[in-house]
Amino acid sequence: MSIYGFLHRSALKQLPECLNEAGYRCIGPRVREGAVTFGELTSIDDLPRGVGDEQRPAHYRLGEREDERLFAWAVGPQGLKSWLFTPRETLWRSRRDDDGRLYFETGSPADDRPLAAIGVRACDLAALRLQDAHFLEREPDPGYRKRRAGLFLVAVDCTHPAETCFCHSTGDGPACESGFDLALHELDDGFIVHAGSEAGERVAARLPLLPVGEEQEAARRDQQRAAIDAQQRALPGRNLRDALFANLDHERWQAVAERCLSCANCTSVCPTCFCHSHEEVPDLDGRTSEHLRQWDSCFTEGHSYIHGIVIRAETPERYRQWLTHKLGSWHDQYGRSGCVGCGRCITWCPVGIDLTEEATVICAEAGDD
Amino acid sequence: MTDPYLPREAEILERVDEAGSIFSLRLALTDPRARADYAFAPGQFNMVYLFGVGEVPISVVRLRGEDADFAHTIRPVGRVTRAMAELRAGDRLGIRGPFGRGWPLELAEGGDVVVITGGLGCAPAVTVVHHVLANRERFGRLVIMQGVKHSDDLIWAEQYARWREAPDTRVLLAADQARPGWTGQQGLITTLFDQAEFDRGRATVMMCGPEPMMVASARRLVDDGVEAGRIWLSMERNMQCAAGHCGHCQFGPRFVCRDGPVFHYPEVAGLLGVRGF
Numbered sequence: 177m178s179i180y181g182f183l184h185r186s187a188l189k190q191l192p193e194c195l196n197e198a199g200y201r202c203i204g205p206r207v208r209e210g211a212v213t214f215g216e217l218t219s220i221d222d223l224p225r226g227v228g229d230e231q232r233p234a235h236y237r238l239g240e241r242e243d244e245r246l247f248a249w250a251v252g253p254q255g256l257k258s259w260l261f262t263p264r265e266t267l268w269r270s271r272r273d274d275d276g277r278l279y280f281e282t283g284s285p286a287d288d289r290p291l292a293a294i295g296v297r298a299c300d301l302a303a304l305r306l307q308d309a310h311f312l313e314r315e316p317d318p319g320y321r322k323r324r325a326g327l328f329l330v331a332v333d334c335t336h337p338a339e340t341c342f343c344h345s346t347g348d349g350p351a352c353e354s355g356f357d358l359a360l361h362e363l364d365d366g367f368i369v370h371a372g373s374e375a376g377e378r379v380a381a382r383l384p385l386l387p388v389g390e391e392q393e394a395a396r397r398d399q400q401r402a403a404i405d406a407q408q409r410a411l412p413g414r415n416l417r418d419a420l421f422a423n424l425d426h427e428r429w430q431a432v433a434e435r436c437l438s439c440a441n442c443t444s445v446c447p448t449c450f451c452h453s454h455e456e457v458p459d460l461d462g463r464t465s466e467h468l469r470q471w472d473s474c475f476t477e478g479h480s481y482i483h484g485i486v487i488r489a490e491t492p493e494r495y496r497q498w499l500t501h502k503l504g505s506w507h508d509q510y511g512r513s514g515c516v517g518c519g520r521c522i523t524w525c526p527v528g529i530d531l532t533e534e535a536t537v538i539c540a541e542a543g544d545d
Numbered sequence: 546m547t548d549p550y551l552p553r554e555a556e557i558l559e560r561v562d563e564a565g566s567i568f569s570l571r572l573a574l575t576d577p578r579a580r581a582d583y584a585f586a587p588g589q590f591n592m593v594y595l596f597g598v599g600e601v602p603i604s605v606v607r608l609r610g611e612d613a614d615f616a617h618t619i620r621p622v623g624r625v626t627r628a629m630a631e632l633r634a635g636d637r638l639g640i641r642g643p644f645g646r647g648w649p650l651e652l653a654e655g656g657d658v659v660v661i662t663g664g665l666g667c668a669p670a671v672t673v674v675h676h677v678l679a680n681r682e683r684f685g686r687l688v689i690m691q692g693v694k695h696s697d698d699l700i701w702a703e704q705y706a707r708w709r710e711a712p713d714t715r716v717l718l719a720a721d722q723a724r725p726g727w728t729g730q731q732g733l734i735t736t737l738f739d740q741a742e743f744d745r746g747r748a749t750v751m752m753c754g755p756e757p758m759m760v761a762s763a764r765r766l767v768d769d770g771v772e773a774g775r776i777w778l779s780m781e782r783n784m785q786c787a788a789g790h791c792g793h794c795q796f797g798p799r800f801v802c803r804d805g806p807v808f809h810y811p812e813v814a815g816l817l818g819v820r821g822f
Contacts, residue, residue: 267550270639272596277575278554278637314803315788318548421797424819451792454785458597465597467550469791479793482783483622493821501795508798 179371181385182392183360185244188367189220191330192294194382200292200328203259205252210238212252214259217294224249231338231519233528247295247362250338251518253445255300256293260323261307261450264470267319271464282318283466290326296356297334298349299341299518303447304329305355309510310450328375331356335399337406340519342532345410348516350403361396368396409522409532412539414513417504419539424496426538433491435527440473442521442531443498448506448514453478474498495534503535549788552594552639553579560634561608564700566621569606570632573614574640585615587672588647588779588807592787593617594639595632599625602784602802604669605643618668618700644787645806648673649777653749657685659741661762663692663734663754667701669779669806670753678711685748687714688741692734692758696720696727717741734758735765745770751807753779760818763810776810796822 183191192202206215207224217223228241229249241248266283273279296304311320334343334350343349352359357376361368368388371380413419443449453472458465472479475494480487488494506514515531522530559571574580585591585605594600601623608616621630632638650673658677662670677684689708693699699718709716717737718729730736750766752759759778767773782794782801789803797816799805804812816822 268552270552270594270596272637276635276637278596278639280552280554280639282548282551311790315549315790317788317790318550421815450790452786453791453793454600456597456599462597467594467600469786472792474792480783482781483626487782488821490821496821500797505795505798
């Protein structure tokens with residue numbers, strides 16, 4: 177029987193302490209520059225206490241709440257992705273000696289301590305599984321594998337979805353069902369805690385857990401129901417591959433491109449987008465050079481460049497590449513859609529393009545579930 | 546665990562200037578054990594790194610078919626390949642690879658082999674010709690068709706002349722624009738198809754070159770009675786990692802670097818020639 181109990185709000189501070197003692201470096205949601213993003217946690221006081229959010233297409237604002245809740249907001253622009261698939265990383269360094277001989281060495285991660293992430297939402301757990309499939313199956317990526325290997329996940333059920341959220345329609349939330357070490361469900365006076373792995377059991381065993389009362393169970397069910405009911409958006413089906421590829425000439429691609437700035441905000445905030453480019457940065461001394469990788473986007477001109485040709489020179493082609501990949505080709509590549517319903521691409525699109533609306537129009541006559 | 550991103554040092558043993566600005570580099574890994582172990586399948590590619598400048602994917606070939614080690618034939622068109630044009634014998638490069646899926650040479654055994662190439666597309670297909678000629682008894686007729694935009698673009702004229710003399714081998718050349726004295730056909734590559742004698746039912750076709758040329762050729766072949774399942778083609782896309790991670794080379798659901806660069810025509814026929822993919 178896995179550990180399941182109630183943790184009083186005042187006792188949550190013991191969680192990062194337990195994790196630190198177990199050798200983890202804790203990260204979690206923090207308010208930074210007007211947004212909730214993941215950062216290093218030194219104590220539970222770093223969490224966004226009494227913070228709420230307001231999101232809609234092209235709109236994100238934080239506000240104050242009248243309670244002490246720590247997780248009463250929907251996902252901010254960045255969750256876990258940047259901690260595992262780093263925005264910029266050295267892949268190798270090379271050196272050339274006076275005789276022109278070359279020497280290569282692997283780039284190494286800055287901090288080897290395993291990470292514990294507190295406050296991961298169900299959509300981001302689903303996105304993590306997809307990033308794992310991309311970076312670990314077939315040819316494992318050394319840097320990603322190293323950072324992923326020790327990761328401890330403290331998930332939190334989403335109780336306050338944003339207007340842009342649609343994880344219920346993709347089947348990825350709002351409650352966390354698997355893929356975590358510990359899961360929390362926040363109530364007014366504390367948290368229902370549930371261990372999901374052996375590592376999670378070991379940490380949970382050190383927390384002062386109380387039995388979960390009937391009222392608390394009822395409150396949790398009500399909150400979960402409300403979080404589903406609050407979601408106003410939905411994709412028109414879980415597998416839109418055939419519908420999208422049957423509509424490559426749909427007039428909507430042109431119409432959406434007239435609004436799209438090709439700015440790549442959507443791919444930057446998307447928790448599953450994996451494209452990255454390689455860049456060579458030679459040192460001024462002429463003897464050493466670094467080979468980096470950094471996040472890239474299918475909305476850039478360089479993404480499809482090949483010996484003098486740009487395959488996707490126009491925005492309609494770029495938007496179509498993004499959507500047919502995200503909601504279509506992912507099924508062939510990784511057995512499911514690449515969209516987890518987090519809604520970030522809608523909130524952070526500067527012109528408020530709504531992927532669920534575009535997909536609905538383009539797939540109007542098809543789409544299964 | 547080996548690091549798929551780490552290049553190995555290679556030395557340029559020989560540089561050969563081909564037609565126009567095109568040049569070939571014959572290379573060997575400098576570590577003796579790595580050099581002895583290095584093996585590639587025809588149709589695969591290496592990531593070739595120039596110190597301080599960057600990496601590019603280039604098809605692996607053997608310069609004259611029988612040399613040890615490996616070679617790359619390069620046309621200076623981008624930032625990295627233009628810098629590579631300055632390279633000389635004795636210079637060093639970084640090499641990752643070989644990567645990807647090569648030509649289906651075993652599947653082709655027992656039947657005729659048709660090699661269709663366009664532009665510099667001949668480089669990856671040259672290895673097919675070398676393989677068939679080195680194992681002549683395992684294959685039927687060999688038909689080589691090469692199309693170029695202008696007759697001046699033809700590289701390896703001597704090689705084609707040599708292949709013309711090989712047993713049971715036919716070489717057909719076409720130039721869209723031809724200089725006086727051009728002995729090949731004038732027109733697109735498909736104008737050669739009527740002259741090409743091969744068993745439409747049992748031949749294996751391998752193509753490499755510009756996509757419009759491959760689309761037109763594949764459709765014409767299917768019309769002529771060649772099964773789509775007997776046609777293979779080599780594709781090019783932006784490739785930066787060669788590990789199926791960076792995402793640039795995606796063609797619909799395929800990662801060209803890992804699932805290709807050689808594809809079975811039915812795998813890619815749906816999107817081939819569709820603008821933007």
